[in-house]
Amino acid sequence: xxxxxxxxxxxxxxxxxxISFIFLFWAWRKVKAAYPRAVVPLLAMSSAFVFAAQMxxxxxxxxxxxxxxxxxxxxxxxxxxxxxxxxxxxxxxQAIFFADGGISxxxxxxxxxxxxxxxxxxxxxLLSGSSPSQKRFLASVFAASWFSIVLGALLCGLQIGVSPIxxxxxxxxxxxxxxxxxxxIIGVGEAAITTSLISQLxxxxxxxxxxxxxxxxDTR
Amino acid sequence: MRDLAKVLLAVIVGLAILLPFASxxxxxxxxxxxxxxxxxxxxxxxxxxPDYSLPAIENPYFSTLASGLAGIFLVLILVYLVxxxxxxxxxxx
Numbered sequence: 001x002x003x004x005x006x007x008x009x010x011x012x013x014x015x016x017x018x019i020s021f022i023f024l025f026w027a028w029r030k031v032k033a034a035y036p037r038a039v040v041p042l043l044a045m046s047s048a049f050v051f052a053a054q055m056x057x058x059x060x061x062x063x064x065x066x067x068x069x070x071x072x073x074x075x076x077x078x079x080x081x082x083x084x085x086x087x088x089x090x091x092x093x094q095a096i097f098f099a100d101g102g103i104s105x106x107x108x109x110x111x112x113x114x115x116x117x118x119x120x121x122x123x124x125x126l127l128s129g130s131s132p133s134q135k136r137f138l139a140s141v142f143a144a145s146w147f148s149i150v151l152g153a154l155l156c157g158l159q160i161g162v163s164p165i166x167x168x169x170x171x172x173x174x175x176x177x178x179x180x181x182x183x184x185i186i187g188v189g190e191a192a193i194t195t196s197l198i199s200q201l202x203x204x205x206x207x208x209x210x211x212x213x214x215x216x217x218d219t220r
Numbered sequence: 221m222r223d224l225a226k227v228l229l230a231v232i233v234g235l236a237i238l239l240p241f242a243s244x245x246x247x248x249x250x251x252x253x254x255x256x257x258x259x260x261x262x263x264x265x266x267x268x269x270p271d272y273s274l275p276a277i278e279n280p281y282f283s284t285l286a287s288g289l290a291g292i293f294l295v296l297i298l299v300y301l302v303x304x305x306x307x308x309x310x311x312x313x
Contacts, residue, residue: 001249006260031306040303045224045231048296052235055272055288057243064251065243085306086299093294098287099267102260156249169256178255182248 001069001149001156001183002094003109005102009163016159017107023084023115030081039078046077047086051093058189066186069152071117072124072145073194077201080121087114108159112152120148134202141198146191153183228296235288240281 008016050070057065070090075083088110094100101109127140157179161172169175246254253259269275269287277283 001247003249004260005265007253007258028306032308035307037304037307037309040300040307041224043303044296044300045227047299048228048292049231051291051295052231052288055235055242055284055291056238057245057247059243059245062251063245065245065247067247082303085302089299089302090295093291093298095267097268097291097294098272099265099270100272103265153248157252160249160252165258165260166256169258174256175252178252179248182251186248 001109001112001152002091002101003105003112003156003160004099005104007102007160007163007165008105008108010104012159012162013104013107015107016105016111020088020107020110020115024088024110027081027084027118031085035079035082039082043078043082043086046074047090050074050087051090053193054090054094060182060185060189064182066182066189068190068193069113069117069149070194071113071152072120072141072148072190073197075118075121076124076141076144076194076198080118083118083121084114087117090114108156112155112159116152116155117148120144123147134199138195138199138202142191142195145194146187149183149187149190150180153179153187228292231292232289235292236285239285239288 050068050073053068053070055067057067059065071083071087074086077083078086091101091106091109091114095103095106095109121144123144124137124140127143128137154176157176158172160166160179161175166175269290272287272291273280273283274286274290275283277286
């Protein structure tokens with residue numbers, strides 16, 4: 001879902017840059033206010049894992065593939081604020097060193113993947129309730145990670161749909177349904193991977209999720 | 221810290237094992253663009269490791285693996301630095 005340079009019109013680039021900067025500023029402030037330094041190594045390691053996982057495309061159907069984005073994974077592990085920062089850094093490294101996702105479209109990519117992925121934390125929280133059973137917690141992670149991909153794809157479809165280069169192909173009426181179609185399927189992969197990762201972590205290292213207590217949320 | 225080194229090793233080994241099985245098919249957005257016969261204009265920036273490969277290494281597997289390792293360490297270092305900058309040493313509730 002990394003939008004390359006040239007796929008968006010300049011207004012969409014500027015608007016998404018502005019929205020993303022507002023969220024980055026908010027995330028930075030929150031991390032400064034609420035996160036202890038002790039979570040930094042875990043944050044760095046889980047971000048490096050997400051980068052590696054994003055290189056592994058899985059085939060879905062009709063000659064199309066998808067890969068983990070990992071926003072919900074990071075947000076469930078470390079809360080939404082740290083997740084926005086770390087996901088943005090993953091996208092930055094991908095754009096600068098690998099030209100995976102453009103520079104002019106960087107704001108849109110932050111919005112569609114880092115911000116939507118990180119905010120899915122609140123979907124997990126909403127669906128889990130205050131003191132969820134493990135089953136309900138994992139079901140919430142599954143639903144939230146699927147939803148984060150579909151919502152990100154919807155935004156991406158809207159962004160490219162208003163771009164002049166997609167106009168002759170039919171614009172929004174084509175891009176939005178097409179992006180949704182593929183990512184409803186890819187989202188299932190995202191949800192399956194995220195849920196199995198989180199459930200393994202809960203089983204092997206329940207301590208890891210205790211980090212979320214810093215955000216006032218007890219997952220047990 | 222020791223645990224994290226083990227996780228890092230597991231991530232690298234996992235990537236090395238799974239990389240040959242990664243799908244080369246276009247992803248969702250690339251398929252949508254292809255079906256719309258949209259090709260982005262030649263970008264100005266191609267990255268230092270275009271398409272996740274090191275131009276210096278000929279073997280495609282090792283080329284991609286090496287670029288992946290470089291990316292893993294770049295992310296690790298940058299997130300660590302930003303994380304240190306964003307948190308205080310003495311954290312007061």
